Amino acid sequence: MTGTNDNRPDFRQMIEDSKRHDFNMVLVYKFDRFSRNKYEATKHKKTLKDNGVRVVSVTEYMPDSPEAIILESVLEGYAEYYSAELSQKVKRGMNETRLKGNFTGGFIMYGYKVVNHKLVIDEEQAEVVRFIYEQYAQGIFVKDIIKSLTERGIYNRGKKFANNTVYNILRNEKYSGVYRFNGEVFTNIYPQIVPIDIYKIVRQKCELNKYGKRSVEVVYLLRNKIKCGYCGSTINAECGTAKNGQKVRYYKCLGRKHKNGCTKSQVRKEILEKYVLDNVIEQMSKPKTVEKVAEYLLQVQENRINQNSALANLIKEKRQTENAINNIMDVIEQGRQSLTIVKRMRELESKLTDIEKRLAIEKSKTAFRLTKEQIIEYYKTALEKEPLLLINQFIKEIQLYDDKMIIIYNTPNPINLDESQVFSFYDKNVKMPYTTQSKKHYGLKDFRLVMRLQ
Ligand SMILES: [Zn+2]
Structure with a gap:
């Protein structure tokens, strides 16, 4: 069924089945067959990843490393674009039918x-x-x-x-x-x-x-990443209902919930997530960091292409097989034929077909090459548009206190963050429209932020 949305029964079944840990990989022909919608792709990949399942594309090879995730979502971006363009074309044709x-x-x-x-x-x-x-x-x-x-x-x-x-x-x-x-x-x-x-x-x-108002699936960006700074318990996402009937979402210390004596106050989901994201984006979009990330990714890409020894081997093997076939052709042209020769010829031909198939796969792995500008361009958008990817990618753990937060980064090597920076909660571009009273209510009084490398 079409990859434009996830309303595909078998696809949903596959996501569901991943919970049983019966398999650890989903193999797709191309990433756009997995999903042509980037948001959904990210969401489902996250679910699969949580269940220990990787999505692997046969024709778009990706090394299993952090930076691969960024390259991978570039491909997904193209798939989404392609899908939108295609549906434009189909729509144009359909419109004529409609008229x-x-x-x-x-x-x-x-x-x-x-x-x-x-x-x-x-x-x-x-x-x-x-x-x-x-x-x-x-x-x-x-x-x-x-x-x-x-x-x-x-x-x-x-x-x-x-x-x-x-x-x-x-x-x-x-x-x-x-x-x-x-x-x-x-x-x-x-x-x-x-x-x-x-x-x-x-x-x-x-x-x-108001029947049938579609309920929007809520994504907790920081799920599985936050720990209580006081008691070390997991901080879980929870949903409650306010007095006026509105749904309110919090991150809440599990230790406190189970009455271990911890007094960590709960924090509103939207506020905490915005705060973390704003700061991660700020850190990661400093010109120096962007430059380093781009260079690093470029290097990763080059290595990936150059180290494709499988391709070199296949080219060599293809040449040898073709030579062998030519030799046999010579023999046949000289008028000497035997069952053995015919049999050998068939073997070689079938081997050649096989090599050509594998060659096509290897070539497609190297066909995709991004320029540095494209990487930078993409990286910048990814920072803004893919918070889930970003957080999965760069944040190892967040330790949350009532007055400060320590973000421990999981950075790929040459990216250097300014170590141990302390941010006041109320400075710079993070402006929170809350009074002192509500700050206390949200568990954010006198907030500071500490950035730390792993
Ligand atoms: Zn706690």
Whole structure:
């Protein structure tokens, strides 16, 4: 299935299975087959990594080292770009189909069928759609609508209507004959099933109920990285509900939670993460550091290409095989043929095919070469856009106190941080819009930050 999103059942199953530690590697043809969306790729790779599973691309070789992660996400960036461009092209073609009023393919909505490339109303199902709309407009609950459908023996593909199916029907503007796509409105594609006034009433009710508002998966950037500075316990991410019903997320000392006597106060997720990120980015984007990182990555890349002895060996092996084949050809041309020669010839030919395959793989490993500018360019964006990568990559551990935080870096070699820098929480670009009282509440009174190398 397409790699543009992670809504692929088998893919999800694979992520799920990784929890059982039955395997330790996911092999993909190219990284863009894993996911064409960088955010999702990062998220899933993190899950896999937590479960001890690596994602390896057959055609885009990556050494298993920290800097490889940066190179790897460059490739992912390209995949995302490629995917966006491709879908542009497909959209252009589809738009022409739409202008003609033809069905562009894909899932056929309940209530319609396709006849001669056009959508037409399936009267039997359309009757059900109208019934659902009318009932809901009268204020009848979805579960009761389903009940009466079932009582009347009306099923969806042999099964009782699911809540979600009914809500999806209720939310779908196409039933009113209107199809919006890319800012354009098409009224020539979906024949109207539900009168517009009923559709509007239902729409209002749906919005009031706010049903189906997609819950966003929350990523705790610092998970598995923070320790309590006082008692050494893990600091865990937790979600609570404030008095006004809003969800509030904290990082909380596990020791204190289990009443070991620790008094470390909890810290609001957003604030702590922003603070850590701002400072890591600041450290890592100092011109000197950027320069060093780029040079280092460039060197890594060169070594990777130059040390590709497998490629050299294959080229040699290919030449030898070709020579052997030519020699046999000479023999055959001289009119001497025997079963042995024919057999030998076949062996050599099959060997040559095999070598060529392996050669193609080795060549593709070296085909990808980034310039220093590209590395710098990417590195800078990565700092801003990929906090998860960044933190996994550079931070070994964070020790959190009420008044200070010690960040222990995991830096690849020639990157030097200014050692033992102490930052006051309130200086420079980190401006926190909180009063003294709330600072105390968030566990951030008189905060200082200590940066330290491993
Ligand atoms: Zn503690």
